[in-house]
Amino acid sequence: MSLEASSVGRGPTLDEVARLAGVSRSTASRALNGGVASPQTVEAVERARAELGFVPNRAARDLARRRTDSVAIVIQETPAAIFHNPFHALVTTALATRFWEAGLQPLLALMDPFEPEPTVGRILHRGHVDGVVVSAFQESPPVENLLTGSGLPTVFIGRPPRPDSLPYVDVDNRRGAHLATRHLLERGRRRIACLGGPATLSSGVDRRQGWLDAHHEAGIAPGPYLGGAADTASARDQAQRLLRQHPAIDAIVAYSDAVAAGAIQALRAAGRAIPDDIALTGVDNFATATEVCPNLTTVAQPVPELARAAADLLIGYLQNGAWPAWPRILATELIVRDST
Amino acid sequence: MSLEASSVGRGPTLDEVARLAGVSRSTASRALNGGVASPQTVEAVERARAELGFVPNRAARDLARRRTDSVAIVIQETPAAIFHNPFHALVTTALATRFWEAGLQPLLALMDPFEPEPTVGRILHRGHVDGVVVSAFQESPPVENLLTGSGLPTVFIGRPPRPDSLPYVDVDNRRGAHLATRHLLERGRRRIACLGGPATLSSGVDRRQGWLDAHHEAGIAPGPYLGGAADTASARDQAQRLLRQHPAIDAIVAYSDAVAAGAIQALRAAGRAIPDDIALTGVDNFATATEVCPNLTTVAQPVPELARAAADLLIGYLQNGAWPAWPRILATELIVRDST
DNA sequence: CTGTTAGCGCATTCAT
DNA sequence: ATGAATGCGCTAACAG
Numbered sequence: 001m002s003l004e005a006s007s008v009g010r011g012p013t014l015d016e017v018a019r020l021a022g023v024s025r026s027t028a029s030r031a032l033n034g035g036v037a038s039p040q041t042v043e044a045v046e047r048a049r050a051e052l053g054f055v056p057n058r059a060a061r062d063l064a065r066r067r068t069d070s071v072a073i074v075i076q077e078t079p080a081a082i083f084h085n086p087f088h089a090l091v092t093t094a095l096a097t098r099f100w101e102a103g104l105q106p107l108l109a110l111m112d113p114f115e116p117e118p119t120v121g122r123i124l125h126r127g128h129v130d131g132v133v134v135s136a137f138q139e140s141p142p143v144e145n146l147l148t149g150s151g152l153p154t155v156f157i158g159r160p161p162r163p164d165s166l167p168y169v170d171v172d173n174r175r176g177a178h179l180a181t182r183h184l185l186e187r188g189r190r191r192i193a194c195l196g197g198p199a200t201l202s203s204g205v206d207r208r209q210g211w212l213d214a215h216h217e218a219g220i221a222p223g224p225y226l227g228g229a230a231d232t233a234s235a236r237d238q239a240q241r242l243l244r245q246h247p248a249i250d251a252i253v254a255y256s257d258a259v260a261a262g263a264i265q266a267l268r269a270a271g272r273a274i275p276d277d278i279a280l281t282g283v284d285n286f287a288t289a290t291e292v293c294p295n296l297t298t299v300a301q302p303v304p305e306l307a308r309a310a311a312d313l314l315i316g317y318l319q320n321g322a323w324p325a326w327p328r329i330l331a332t333e334l335i336v337r338d339s340t
Numbered sequence: 341m342s343l344e345a346s347s348v349g350r351g352p353t354l355d356e357v358a359r360l361a362g363v364s365r366s367t368a369s370r371a372l373n374g375g376v377a378s379p380q381t382v383e384a385v386e387r388a389r390a391e392l393g394f395v396p397n398r399a400a401r402d403l404a405r406r407r408t409d410s411v412a413i414v415i416q417e418t419p420a421a422i423f424h425n426p427f428h429a430l431v432t433t434a435l436a437t438r439f440w441e442a443g444l445q446p447l448l449a450l451m452d453p454f455e456p457e458p459t460v461g462r463i464l465h466r467g468h469v470d471g472v473v474v475s476a477f478q479e480s481p482p483v484e485n486l487l488t489g490s491g492l493p494t495v496f497i498g499r500p501p502r503p504d505s506l507p508y509v510d511v512d513n514r515r516g517a518h519l520a521t522r523h524l525l526e527r528g529r530r531r532i533a534c535l536g537g538p539a540t541l542s543s544g545v546d547r548r549q550g551w552l553d554a555h556h557e558a559g560i561a562p563g564p565y566l567g568g569a570a571d572t573a574s575a576r577d578q579a580q581r582l583l584r585q586h587p588a589i590d591a592i593v594a595y596s597d598a599v600a601a602g603a604i605q606a607l608r609a610a611g612r613a614i615p616d617d618i619a620l621t622g623v624d625n626f627a628t629a630t631e632v633c634p635n636l637t638t639v640a641q642p643v644p645e646l647a648r649a650a651a652d653l654l655i656g657y658l659q660n661g662a663w664p665a666w667p668r669i670l671a672t673e674l675i676v677r678d679s680t
Numbered sequence: 681c682t683g684t685t686a687g688c689g690c691a692t693t694c695a696t
Numbered sequence: 697a698t699g700a701a702t703g704c705g706c707t708a709a710c711a712g
Contacts (some may be wrong), residue, residue, distance in 0.1 A: 011466050011491050013689060024699045029691060038697060055491055058468035059408070060689030062399035063704045070462060079433040088425035094417050096450040105462040108448040110436040119436075120411060121446040126351050127705080128398035151351050151395055217385075353705060368709060378681060439688045467689080534691045544699035 012052040019047040031230060032056075070105035071314060072129040072152075074120060076136045080108050084231075085258075086286045087303060090159060091135050094307035099206060102315045104130070116142045122149040131314045133157065138200040140237030155314045157306060159202040159327070167317075169309040169328040173203045173283075176299035177210025178217075180281040181253055183297070183334055185218050189251035193242055195235065195263055196227035197255030204255060206281065211253050223249050230255075235262025243270050250278055251340075257282035257289045260296055260339070277331055277340040283332075294338035302330050346482035359387035361581040372396075409521050410445035411654060412469040412492075414460060416476045417449050417481060424571075425598075426626045427643060431475050431497060434647035442469070442655045450555060451536065456482045464490040470653045473497065478540040495654045497646060499667070507657075509649040509668045513543045513623075516639035516672030517550025518557075520621040521593055523637070523674055525558050529591035530617055533582055534601055536567035537595030544595060546617040547623065551593050570595075575602025583610050591617055591680075597629045600636055600679070619680040623672075634678035642670050 018028035021044040030266060031037040031045035037206040048054075062068045073095055082088045092108060099106040102143035107129060124132065124146055134147065135157040144161070147154055156168035167286050176286035184192050194211045208225065215222040224246045229235035235254070238264055242249070254260035260282035264274065272278050274294055309328045316324035358368035359385040364504055371377040385616050387614045388394075402408045413435055415422050422428045432448060438447040447469060451460040451660035464472065464486055474487065475497040484501070496508035534551045537544035550564065555562040569575035575594070579602055582589070594600035600622035604614065612618050614634055620628060625640035650666040656664035 014691095015460070015689080026692075026700080027698055030698085033691085035691095036697060041697080043686075053489065053491060055465055055489055057403070057689050058462070058465035059399045059402035060467060060704090061691075063397070063403055063706090064691040066691095066704065079436050080429065083423055083426075083429035089420065091341070092423070092450070093419040100452070100455075100459050103458075104451050105460075106464070109433070109448055110446050110448055112440070115440075116535075118443075119440050120445075123447070125394075125395055125398035127400060149395055150394065153395065233420070296690080354707095355705080365705095366684080366707075368684055370682090373707085375707095376681060381681080397705050400688090401707075403690090404690065404705080404707040406707095 011057070012054045012063055014054070014056065017045065017048045017052055017054045020052065020246070023047040025029040028250075033147040041303070067118070068128060068130050069103060070107055070129050071099055072107050072123050072132045074107050074109045074111065074124075074132055074134045074147075075088075075110070076113050076134070076138055076140070078112060082110075086133065087194045087284065087289075089301040091307045093335075094304040095133060095311050098308045098311035099315070102311070104315070113140065114136075116140070116298075120145060120276055124152060130318055131155070133310050133314060134160075135310075136201070137161075137251040138198070152316050153314060154318055155309045155310050156316070165325070167313055167323050169306055169313060169326065169330070171301045171303075171306055171330045172332050173206035174213065176283060177207040177253060177300070178213045179210075179332070180283070180299050181211045181214035181336040183336065184219070184251045184253070184279055184281065184340060185220065187212060187279065189339060191223045191249045192221065192251040192253060193246060193249045194225045194227075195229055195238060195242060195252050195254045195259055196225060197259065198230055199227050207255060223251075230263065231261045232258045232262040232265075235259040236265045237262075239263040239266035240269070243267070243272070252278060252280050254280060254282050257286055257292075257296055257298055260298070261288055261292050264292055275338070275340050281340060285335050289337070290336070297337045297340040298335050300333045300335050302332075342433070352394045354394070354396070357385065357388045357392055357394045360392065361385040381464045408468060408470050409443060410469050411439055412447050412449050412463050412472045414449045414451065414464075414472055414474045414487075416451070416474070416477050416478055416480070417585055418452060422450075426628075427624065428475065430643040431647045432514075434571055434644040435473060438648050438651035439655070441474070442443055442651070444655070446660075453478075453480065453483070456486055457478075461486060464492060469614055470658055471495070473650050473654060474500075476489060476541070476652075477501075478538070480540075493642045493654060494655050495650050497650045498577045499546070503667070507663050509541070509646055509666065509670070511641045511646055511670045512672050513546035513548040514553065516623060516641070516674075517547040518553045518594060519550075519672070519674040520623070520637070520639050521551045522557070523552035523676065524591045524593070524621065524680060525554060525560065527619065527680060530560065531563045531586075532591040532593060533563040533586060533589045534565045534567075535569055535578060535582060535599055536565060537599065539567050546597060547593075562592075565572050565597075567598045568579055569602065572598045572602040572605075575599040576605045577602075579603040579606035580609070584609070592618060592620050593624050594620060597624040597626055597632075597636055597638055600638070601628055602631050604632055611667050615678070615680050616647050621680060625675050629675075629677070637677045637680040638675050640673045640675050642672075 018025040031042045096106045109120045109123045131153040160166040229238040282296045282298040289296040289298045358365045371382045375512045436446045449460045471493040500506040537546045569578040622636045622638040629636040629638045
C-alpha cells in the first residue's frame with residue numbers, strides 16, 4: 001500500500017495513457033470502458049494504465065457523460081440523530097443496497113438541519129448526483145429551497161408538503177394508529193390518550209388522525225392529546241405531564257416504540273401498572289419493542305420495503321425518464337404483546 | 341415547493357443566465373461567485389439566475405476549478421454495522437462538524453466491505469473528492485487497492501498497515517489496556533484473561549499488547565487470550581468458551597464495553613459474581629458502560645478529539661500542500677467503576 | 681470593471 | 697478498429 005502524497009490537482013491523464021500505449025485518446029477511452037477495440041489495443045492500454053496508475057477524473061467523466069450514476073440520500077436530521085434512530089439506519093441500509101444493485105452510488109449527505117445550505121448545499125447539484133431521496137422531511141423553508149432549487153429528480157420517504165406533485169412513498173400510518181387504538185377500545189379501554197410525535201412530520205399528523213379515526217368509528221370521545229415527543233427522554237417528560245394533567249386515562253397510544261419506552265419510565269415512576277392500570281402501544285416494532293418490560297404491543301412498519309420502494313421510484317425515473325406510479329403506500333400491521 | 345420533473349441532463353446554463361442579464365459568461369460567473377463586479381451587474385445577473393432557476397453544474401465547476409471542496413469518509417463496515425456502533429457515530433459526527441467548519445462537504449461513503457469496488461469504487465476518484473478519511477481499516481487487498489489506486493490524500497483513523505508512510509491518528513490503545521490490566525493486578529488479580537477484539541484491527545493488536553505489557557512489568561505470567569469478538573452477542577459466546585476452558589481466571593480485560601457486556605451475560609449465566617469472582621474491564625466509556633450492571637470500569641477514549649485530529653490533518657494538507665506532523669496519538673484514561 | 685480566449689479531462693460523434 | 701474533431705459547463709488568466 002503506497003499512498004503517495006499526491007499534490008491536489010495532479011495525476012496522470014487519459015492523454016498520457018494513450019501516448020504511452022501508442023494510441024489515440026479516444027481509442028484509449030474505448031479500451032478502458034469496454035468499447036470496441038482490438039485485443040492487443042486493450043492489452044497495451046491496460047498495461048499503460050497500470051504503469052501510470054491512471055484513475056479517471058470523475059468531474060471530467062461526469063461532465064462528458066452528462067450523468068453521474070450516483071444519488072444523494074438526504075435525511076433531515078443531525079448526524080447524531082441519524083445514528084441514534086434505528087429507522088434511519090434501516091432506511092439508509094436498504095436504500096444503499098437497492099441503489100448498488102442498480103449500479104448507482106449512494107452518497108449519504110450529512111447535514112445540519114439548522115444550517116442546511118453550508119452543510120448539504122454543495123451536494124444537491126446537477127452534475128454531482130442524478131437524483132435525491134429525502135427522508136424525515138420536515139417543513140423548513142431553507143431545506144425546501146435547497147431541494148427545489150437543485151432541479152434534481154427527488155423522491156420523498158413520508159408524505160411531503162404537496163403530496164399531489166411530489167413523488168413519494170409512505171407507510172399507512174393512519175391505518176396503523178387506527179388499528180392500535182381500535183385494539184385498545186376492544187379491550188375495554190375508554191380514556192385513551194395519544195402521546196404524539198412531532199407535528200412537523202407527516203407520520204406525526206397521520207398517527208394522530210388514526211387515533212381519532214378509531215374513536216369516531218366507535219362513537220367514543222377521544223382522550224387527551226399531547227404531542228412533540230421524539231426521543232425516549234423527552235417522551236418521559238411528556239408522559240409525566242400527561243399523567244399529571246389527566247390521571248384518569250387508562251391507555252396511551254404512543255408515537256413510536258422509543259416514545260413508548262419513555263412512557264414506561266414515567267408510568268413506572270408514577271406507580272402505574274402496565275397494562276393493568278394503563279395499557280400502552282407503540283409503533284415501529286424495532287428491537288426496543290421486545291427489550292422493554294412489558295414487551296410492547298406495537299404497529300410494525302415494513303421499513304426496508306419502504307426504502308426499496310423509494311429507490312425503485314427514483315431508479316425507474318432515471319432509467320425511463322418518466323416516474324413510475326406513485327405514491328406507494330405500504331401496509332402496517334398490529335403486533336400484540338404484553339403492554340395491552 | 342415545486343420540484344419539476346426535470347429531464348436528467350437539462351437545465352439552464354451559465355450562458356443563458358449571462359445572455360438574459362446582458363453580460364458575458366465570465367462576468368456572470370464573477371457576479372455569482374462574489375468576484376469583482378459592479379453592483380448593477382450583480383443585481384442583473386442575480387435576477388436572471390432567479391428567473392431561470394439556474395444552479396451551477398458541479399461536474400463542470402469542479403473540473404474547471406480542479407478542486408471539489410468535498411471529502412469522503414470511508415468506514416470499512418457495512419452500513420448496518422456503522423449504524424450500530426457508537427464509535428462510528430461519534431467519529432462521523434465529529435468529522436462532519438470539523439469539515440463543515442473548514443468549508444468542506446463530507447460524503448459518507450456507504451460500502452460493502454466484501455464488495456468494495458462496486459460499492460465505493462466510484463466515490464474514490466480525483467475530481468470527486470479532494471481527500472479521504474478512512475476509519476476502521478482492516479487488512480483487505482481490495483480495499484487497499486481502492487485506496488491506493490485513487491491517488492487521493494488519505495488519513496487513517498487507527499494505525500494503518502504501513503504506519504511510517506501513511507498519515508494517521510490514533511488513541512493510545514496499548515497504554516489504555518496497560519492501565520486497565522495494571523489496575524487489576526494492583527487489586528490482587530493474578531489470572532487475568534484477555535477477551536480481545538478482531539486481530540485485523542490495529543486496536544485489537546494494541547490492546548492485547550498493553551495487556552501483555554502490564555504483566556511483563558509486574559513479572560507475572562499473563563492469563564489466557566481469546567480474540568475475535570466484535571459485538572456483544574459473539575462476545576458472549578467467546579466468554580462462555582473462555583470460562584469453560586479456563587474456569588480459574590479471576591479477571592477479564594475485554595476489547596470494548598460492548599464485548600464486556602457480552603462477558604457480563606456469560607458470567608451471569610455461569611453464576612460468577614462481578615467483581616467478587618471475576619473482575620472485568622472494558623474500553624470506550626460510551627453509554628453502555630454505565631447501563632450495564634455492574635457499571636463498568638473502563639478505558640475512556642477521546643473519540644471526537646480523535647476524529648477532529650484526523651480532519652485537521654487532511655485539512656492542513658489540503659490547504660498547505662504538505663502534511664502536518666503526524667501521527668497524533670491521543671491519551672486514554674482509566675475510569676474506575678464497580679466491575680473491578 | 682468587463683469581454684475574449686483558453687483550457688479543465690473525458691466521451692462521443694464522425695469519418696476513415 | 698482507429699483517429700480527428702467537437703463539446704460537456706464552467707473558471708481563470710489575459711487584455712482592454
